Amino acid sequence: MHSAIPRSLKVLVMAVASGILALTAPQLAAATPKPPVQAEPCANRVAPPPPVDTSEKPQPGEVAPGPMPVPxxxxxxxxxxDCGTVVPQGALNPPAGNTAASWVLQDLDTGAVLAAKDPHARQRPASLIKTLLALVVVTELKADQIITPTKEDAQQECTCVGITAGSKYTVDQLLHGLLMHSGNDVAHAFATALGGVDKTVAKMNALAAGIGATDTRAATPSGLDGPGMSTSAYDLSVIFHYAMKQPEFAKAVATKNYEIPAIGDKPAIPVYNDNKLLGVYPGFLGGKTGFTDDARHTYVGGAQRDGKRIAVVMMRAEQTPTRVVEQAGKLLDYGFALEADHAEAVGTIDYQAPAKPGDPPGAAPQAAAVQGSANTAAPAAEDAFGTTGWILTLVVFLIIAGGFVVGHQRKKAQADSGA
Structure with missing residues (x-):
């Protein structure tokens, strides 16, 4: 006759426990998230490798900028x-003998990334950054505009075309010298014409950001290493993709031999294209080479075959066991083979053309779209009483209810005993 009370207590305890677990389980699950999957660390996800010389040492009183944020x-x-090689499923491996730390193959027409290796690794561009300078030049300067180099322009650390201070050159002539022979003297002359080195570098970085090159920060107009210099194979693919749409750029990089005419008593300046695939690789469209001690060898080039245009970017490559241009040619062959097999793309060149003067601003609609989606997905207003308050209320209710049950069972037991 005393078994009713223990049974009631058991019922009460189980009810309270069940109620608490029912309400707290989701909250506990949310408060203890699953540990993230540990991906293989990428050595240069944030910044390029440490410099091997003092070229990136800031000037006295200046501080080197921190790394670019990683999206x-x-x-x-x-x-x-991915840090390693990225190829379509079922595709053959890329050709052996490639020494580049990172590279990207893209379709220049569709923007499809055909294959890559560590595409977003932060690297130094060397003279490939001149492609970005050239875009600023063709955007802001007219082809027939006259530029008169200063003594400082003409005395830059070479590679140099050989322009002379006080002589007059057209923008088109200098653009050929910039892109064909990678003239640092020409790069500085353009920077002077664009408002000075600091303003030019700022314009280059603004353009990079505007077309979606989020790994890129120029530190010099020429590509000589400087504090904070950063880019990636992916970003240079974005820049080259956009650059090849500009007729002045495409024409200059496709030119094998050029001559800047004689000026007064100054002899003509012959300019030869440094890109040794031009005239050798079938359908080669042009490109750019680069080298510094910190960047090592960098390369970009494109070619056309069977109606397809493919480009390759290589970063931090070495000239052995074969020359970098030969390695690039094999990668281009590999890209054309992937296209012929209709291999599925592994990514896309995601860029937008920068706004032109007079165009309506494009940033505001994008920002509004993002804000709109954020509002749509926003959670409902938080309950002021709180989950904890409701849990405590339930517990109190169950205890009170349990008390009534226990009291009722006790009275019934006493009545049974008296009978």
């Missing part, structure tokens, strides 16, 4: 976050 989502597609 939360990889630009161009999820697979492009």
């Amino acid at each position: 939360e989502r990889p630009v161009g597609g999820a697979r492009l976050a």
